[in-house]
Amino acid sequence: MTEKFTLNVNGKTQTVEADPDMPLLYALRNDLGLNNPHFGCGLAQCGACTVHMDGNVIRSCVTPISSVGDTKVVTLAGLGTPEKPHPVQKAYVEEQVPQCGYCINGWVMTAAALLERNKKPTDAQIKDALTGLKCRCGTHMAIMRAVKRAATMMG
Ligand code: FES
Numbered sequence: 192m193t194e195k196f197t198l199n200v201n202g203k204t205q206t207v208e209a210d211p212d213m214p215l216l217y218a219l220r221n222d223l224g225l226n227n228p229h230f231g232c233g234l235a236q237c238g239a240c241t242v243h244m245d246g247n248v249i250r251s252c253v254t255p256i257s258s259v260g261d262t263k264v265v266t267l268a269g270l271g272t273p274e275k276p277h278p279v280q281k282a283y284v285e286e287q288v289p290q291c292g293y294c295i296n297g298w299v300m301t302a303a304a305l306l307e308r309n310k311k312p313t314d315a316q317i318k319d320a321l322t323g324l325k326c327r328c329g330t331h332m333a334i335m336r337a338v339k340r341a342a343t344m345m346g
């Protein structure tokens with residue numbers, strides 16, 4: 192049976208009617224039209240669906256909508272705008288990271304959360320934070336350069 196859920200997404204309050212077990216990812220993409228979090232594996236294995244909940248990275252493909260409550264959800268679209276990109280978004284463009292781009296949401300959202308709590312991460316800390324994200328196009332070296340570039344911008 193469906194229920195109504197009030198979500199705070201990218202600073203806006205919006206209501207979604209859904210089965211309580213429905214993944215947050217489906218609400219974001221299908222109900223709210225926010226297509227940056229991608230469906231990759233659906234099993235918490237790739238990170239393509241990553242969003243922030245109260246500043247923490249979560250995998251929205253395995254997060255039931257009923258568990259979101261009044262936490263503040265931020266998607267890639269809420270991180271920055273084309274006119275005023277987040278430093279990580281700016282650095283990804285400057286380092287020309289994306290190939291197919293399918294995975295990028297997860298890397299950017301995870302790097303942004305890392306730099307929020309650690310402005311000067313070491314290479315090891317960056318690698319540790321990004322563990323578990325997958326890129327089939329092999330952009331890993333460019334991603335490292337972009338995260339370090341973003342850290343410099345924010346430092
Ligand atoms: S789609 Fe969520 S982790 Fe892969």
Ligand code: FES
Pocket residue numbers: 289290291292293294295325326327328329330
């Ligand atoms: S850029 Fe294609 S999967 Fe990462």
